[in-house]
Amino acid sequence: xxxxxxxxxxxxxxxxxxxxxxxxxxxxxxxxxxxxxxxxxxxxxxxxxxxxxxxxxxxxxxxxxxxxxxxxxxxxxxxxxxxxxxxxxxxxxxxxxxxxxxxxxxxxxxxxxxxxxxxxxxxxxxxxxxxxxxxxxxxxxxxxxxxxxxxxxxxxxxxxxxxxxxxxxxxxxxxxxxxxxxxxxxxxxxxxxxxxxxxxxxxxxxxxxxxxxxxxxxxxxxxxxxxxxxxxxxxxxxxxxxxxxxxxxxxxxxxxxxxxxxxxxxxxxxxxxxxxxxxxxxxxxxxxxxxxxxxxxxxxxxxxxxxxxxxxxxxxxxxxxxxxxxxxxxxxxxxxxxxxxxxxxxxxxxxxxxxxxxxxxxxxxxxxxxxxxxx
Numbered sequence: 001x002x003x004x005x006x007x008x009x010x011x012x013x014x015x016x017x018x019x020x021x022x023x024x025x026x027x028x029x030x031x032x033x034x035x036x037x038x039x040x041x042x043x044x045x046x047x048x049x050x051x052x053x054x055x056x057x058x059x060x061x062x063x064x065x066x067x068x069x070x071x072x073x074x075x076x077x078x079x080x081x082x083x084x085x086x087x088x089x090x091x092x093x094x095x096x097x098x099x100x101x102x103x104x105x106x107x108x109x110x111x112x113x114x115x116x117x118x119x120x121x122x123x124x125x126x127x128x129x130x131x132x133x134x135x136x137x138x139x140x141x142x143x144x145x146x147x148x149x150x151x152x153x154x155x156x157x158x159x160x161x162x163x164x165x166x167x168x169x170x171x172x173x174x175x176x177x178x179x180x181x182x183x184x185x186x187x188x189x190x191x192x193x194x195x196x197x198x199x200x201x202x203x204x205x206x207x208x209x210x211x212x213x214x215x216x217x218x219x220x221x222x223x224x225x226x227x228x229x230x231x232x233x234x235x236x237x238x239x240x241x242x243x244x245x246x247x248x249x250x251x252x253x254x255x256x257x258x259x260x261x262x263x264x265x266x267x268x269x270x271x272x273x274x275x276x277x278x279x280x281x282x283x284x285x286x287x288x289x290x291x292x293x294x295x296x297x298x299x300x301x302x303x304x305x306x307x308x309x310x311x312x313x314x315x316x317x318x319x320x321x322x323x324x325x326x327x328x329x330x331x332x333x334x335x336x337x338x339x340x341x342x343x344x345x346x347x348x349x350x351x352x353x354x355x356x357x358x359x360x361x362x363x364x365x366x367x368x369x370x371x372x373x374x375x
Contacts, residue, residue: 004072011069015139028139030069031202032341034112035119040130047134053205057213061206064196064258070182071258074193077183092191098238099190100312102319103326104198107352110330112201114337114344118154142341145171152340181346189353193236196258197312199348203256210255214276219263221250221279223271227286231263231272238312239263241272246289250279321359328355 017023026044033045052063064071081089091097101107140146145161147153150171161167186194196203210216219241231241237256241263244252252263264272317325329352336347 001075003066004069004075007067007069008072011139018139024135024138027133027135028137028141032137032142034202034205035116035341038116038119039123040128041136042130042132042134043136044134045137053209056206056209057216060210060216060218060259061203061255061257062217062259064200064203064206065260070195070200071193071260073179073183074187074195077180077187078192081184081187086188089188092188096233096235097191098197098236098313099194100197100238100314101322101326102314103323105204106323107199107326107329108201108204110326111199111333111344111348112204114330114334115201115341117334118341143171144174144340146340150174151343152338155339175342178342178346181349185349185353191236191313197237197256199345207255211253217274217276219245219252219257219259219272220275220277221245221271221282222273222275223269223280224284225271225282225286226269226284227289228269230266230268234262234266236260236262243289245272245279246282246286250282315356315360316363317356317359321356321363325352325355325359328352 029044029048033049036043036046037049055063144150148161149158150161151158161171182195190198225242225245227242229242235241237258239252239254239256241252244254259274329348332351333344333348337344
């Protein structure tokens, strides 16, 4: 939590020093380095992306759990919702219900494609023009208020942002709204850290680099596992940690692991540690874990179903409806992204939730009608 808070402190200092005091050290350092790299531009953001990808060979997806500003917003949203005692969220949080989609990788890849689409069009029209400029773009790029406008130049409507407190608060409020949908709204609907599990487009670049390096540290068994499953029940990514360390030589090899250490904190027997060293052998038998495949798909009493291999809980939607929800989200996100790159997320998120909620209500109404007319 201290690390994630420090990241946001850095962002605030960077913005203030550049735009208030005119101290320009380097440009924006953010994941917009991916489109920068696609254009062949070496700037501060693209350098950061390169360092993140290289860090995977040593720390795995440790960046996601310790340095990602979005993860910080998610954890802050989690803290706020628990402090406010929002019962809907507490019910989900206490049972670690992580509602998901079976087609999440399609959504992630599609999101990355939509975000890169302007770059693809630019490269197609003007060609690939590499350049080096660590000062470009400025820290507020792609956010409301950039270049004195509330939205991007491609937006169907726009208005000017002046250098006064009223307009500053308006731009800040628009940025907070984007962050709000990505953290609070998704957390409320799909459980803790839903953005990382369902929508984050940058996971598609990180996952192929996982488990390649022999020195990559992993969550590792350093003592006899008792099979209490506290680690699995605590994982906000939905990884079945207890089974992972039993079946894979004492190592969590699941590529969704973001090194948040929730499993380590949850283990009262101090069985887990993040290390590249070999695991302690498991000599105590855990009979329920010896059967593979680990378990058949389980049907929960609350109407959701879970894949025991990954502990991911899915909404009871058919594969066609689930797939269509992804398409609807991507189309809506593509339309809303005309207001600016980050506006992709509110459009995609609200369309995704509304479509799936409507599909769930329809399926329940059909089931109710069939039950009433059953002969």
